[in-house]
Amino acid sequence: MTQRAKLVAANWKMNGSRDQNDRWLEAFRAAPPRCQAVVCPPFVYLEQVVAGLAGTGAGAGGQDVSDRTLGAWTGEVAAEMLLDSGAQWVVVGHSERRASFGHSDAIVAAKVERALAAGLRPILCVGETLHQREQGLTMAVVAAQLDAVLERCSARQLAGGAIAYEPVWAIGTGRTASPREAQEVHAAIRARIGARDGSAAAQTRLLYGGSVKPANAGELFSQPDIDGGLIGGASLVAADFLAICAAASH
Numbered sequence: 001m002t003q004r005a006k007l008v009a010a011n012w013k014m015n016g017s018r019d020q021n022d023r024w025l026e027a028f029r030a031a032p033p034r035c036q037a038v039v040c041p042p043f044v045y046l047e048q049v050v051a052g053l054a055g056t057g058a059g060a061g062g063q064d065v066s067d068r069t070l071g072a073w074t075g076e077v078a079a080e081m082l083l084d085s086g087a088q089w090v091v092v093g094h095s096e097r098r099a100s101f102g103h104s105d106a107i108v109a110a111k112v113e114r115a116l117a118a119g120l121r122p123i124l125c126v127g128e129t130l131h132q133r134e135q136g137l138t139m140a141v142v143a144a145q146l147d148a149v150l151e152r153c154s155a156r157q158l159a160g161g162a163i164a165y166e167p168v169w170a171i172g173t174g175r176t177a178s179p180r181e182a183q184e185v186h187a188a189i190r191a192r193i194g195a196r197d198g199s200a201a202a203q204t205r206l207l208y209g210g211s212v213k214p215a216n217a218g219e220l221f222s223q224p225d226i227d228g229g230l231i232g233g234a235s236l237v238a239a240d241f242l243a244i245c246a247a248a249s250h
């Protein structure tokens with residue numbers, strides 16, 4: 001039996017406006033989910049989202065964080081600033097940032113370390129491309145992404161956050177990993193953490209991400225090593241996000 005409470009996080013990516021967010025938050029407040037939920041808007045909307053989530057039990061998070069400490073780093077957002085804006089969580093190493101903004105495994109590891117040092121809970125994203133999967137490299141890629149972080153932070157520290165397995169070929173494509181495919185990688189991730197720290201592995205929430213929708217969430221979340229989801233496209237519609245949260249609450 002697992003003691004892990006389900007966690008469902010919304011990754012709004014570069015979407016939203018003050019008006020749209022207000023409407024979303026109003027719908028969310030009208031029927032707050034029973035599972036633990038986290039909403040990650042673009043930085044500039046964090047305070048709006050934090051205020052709008054008040055009383056719902058849900059938390060807020062950033063979509064990235066600087067690996068630097070406060071100072072002359074134009075365009076960067078420090079972990080302390082996220083906390084100061086009311087965020088408790090931060091997505092780190094999303095494949096869109098790895099692929100389009102040059103975030104290597106080493107940079108991602110430094111960001112996780114910085115987030116943890118400041119007191120944020122990282123949601124570390126890992127996952128293989130379609131080409132890598134076809135070459136049979138899925139676990140090698142995911143293991144390297146994970147190990148880079150575990151060289152700088154302990155498994156115990158990571159357990160305070162979450163790890164999201166997001167196959168790149170499933171993100172925003174409408175193509176979801178089958179529950180069996182996802183479970184297989186989740187179990188391997190847990191085993192890899194467990195080789196370092198068994199109790200941390202048992203406590204770490206492993207989220208699945210990649211075209212999760214109300215229609216497929218229930219089956220994914222019922223897998224033994226899938227402890228919730230990181231939701232992109234479907235999180236933009238409050239009713240869909242709430243339906244996915246409901247699937248996690250069963």
Ligand code: PGA
Pocket residue numbers: 011166170171172173174209210211212230231232233234
């Ligand atoms: P998606 O995105 O749900 O739109 O596939 C998931 C993610 O990128 O976190």
